[in-house]
Amino acid sequence: xxxxxxxxxxxxxxxxxxxxxxxxxxxxxxxxxxxxxxxxxxxxxxxxxxxxxxxxxxxxxxxxxxxxxxxxxxxxxxxxxxxxxxxxxxxxxxxxxxxxxxxxxxxxxxxxxxxxxxxxxxxxxxxxxxxxxxxxxxxxxxxxxxxxxxxxxxxxxxxxxxxxxxxxxxxxxxxxxxxxxxxxxxxxxxxxxxxxxxxxxxxxxxxxxxxxxxxxxxxxxxxxxxxxxx
Numbered sequence: 001x002x003x004x005x006x007x008x009x010x011x012x013x014x015x016x017x018x019x020x021x022x023x024x025x026x027x028x029x030x031x032x033x034x035x036x037x038x039x040x041x042x043x044x045x046x047x048x049x050x051x052x053x054x055x056x057x058x059x060x061x062x063x064x065x066x067x068x069x070x071x072x073x074x075x076x077x078x079x080x081x082x083x084x085x086x087x088x089x090x091x092x093x094x095x096x097x098x099x100x101x102x103x104x105x106x107x108x109x110x111x112x113x114x115x116x117x118x119x120x121x122x123x124x125x126x127x128x129x130x131x132x133x134x135x136x137x138x139x140x141x142x143x144x145x146x147x148x149x150x151x152x153x154x155x156x157x158x159x160x161x162x163x164x165x166x167x168x169x170x171x172x173x174x175x176x177x178x179x180x181x182x183x184x185x186x187x188x189x190x191x192x193x194x195x196x197x198x199x200x201x202x203x204x205x206x207x208x209x210x211x212x213x214x215x216x217x218x219x220x221x222x223x224x225x226x227x228x229x230x
Contacts, residue, residue, distance in 0.1 A: 005035060006044040006135045008128060015053050019067045021045060028063025048139040050074060074137030077104040078225045079177035083146050085111035085184040086213040087118045094214035095123045099130035099140050101221050107143030109151060112192060113184035148192055152199035155179040158220050162193050163205035167220060170202035171227045178224045182217045
């Protein structure tokens with residue numbers, strides 16, 4: 001069976017059966033020039049908020065699709081929030097992969113070692129594109145920045161230094177939704193780790209090797225997703 005590509009309708013467009021939706025310019029170019037879809041090709045179109053319909057390409061150059069029947073209920077996103085104390089291209093890569101894993105939310109973490117502000121508007125574009133590629137029914141939330149102290153109430157600090165145990169053990173004592181704190185390249189400071197311990201937030205290692213921040217984010221989310229699925 002041929003792969004059926006999924007697209008997201010531009011905000012505000014109706015997904016009523018028989019209606020015509022027009023993809024955003026970037027998506028239309030991707031459909032016509034990269035995927036080489038032709039008129040009559042079967043695709044899917046979603047609203048990014050849980051609803052997905054069958055669709056047919058009407059005009060590939062314009063990105064016009066005719067909406068068909070609604071598909072059955074789609075799998076939900078994993079109740080995982082990942083807070084990243086990283087920015088730049090490495091953070092962009094992490095956001096893309098976290099969305100592909102189906103986490104519910106990604107947001108910047110305001111930790112001491114953060115070098116510059118995150119471009120959450122860019123993260124939103126990355127999240128939308130990755131959600132289409134992964135055939136998600138929901139686009140994960142890109143949340144506002146969260147102060148480190150405010151993230152400790154329900155968070156797990158992922159750190160190679162001063163860990164209390166591994167992430168699996170920490171997850172056993174943390175009900176869903178799960179919040180994972182991923183530090184900057186230099187790691188969390190001693191003061192931040194002390195604050196986490198004082199607040200009762202677990203400090204968890206991801207294994208015997210030191211991972212880059214973007215790798216740590218993806219590994220932690222994958223471990224959490226597997227834990228929650230059991």
